[in-house]
Amino acid sequence: MTPTLTPPPEAEARPVTGERCDRCSAAAKLRVTLAGGDDLVFCGHHANKYAESLVKIAVDFTADSEFDWRGSELLTSEN
Structure with a gap:
């Protein structure tokens, strides 16, 4: 079983509106937060x-x- 990390409570996810995909520059639909606190946007x-x-x-x-x-x-099927 893979441990699940959760960000500190004061960390709040920013909305993806107005951002661009890190791969192709299309309009962003998803922001993923990594354990180190960095974000990827797709x-x-x-x-x-x-x-x-x-x-x-x-x-x-x-x-x-x-x-x-x-x-x-x-994610739902893993839990």
Whole structure:
């Protein structure tokens, strides 16, 4: 079983509105927070393409309210 890390309570996820994908510069749909506190931001295409890898390294995520990220299903099925 993989341990789950949680960010400190004072850490608040920033919304993805107005940001651009780190891979292709399309409109961001997902922000993934890593254990070290860094963020990765992805468009819907790249968020779903890399979902299996992202759930392994993410401690938290914020998705656009209208975006259904495949990784959220993977996180739910692991718990």
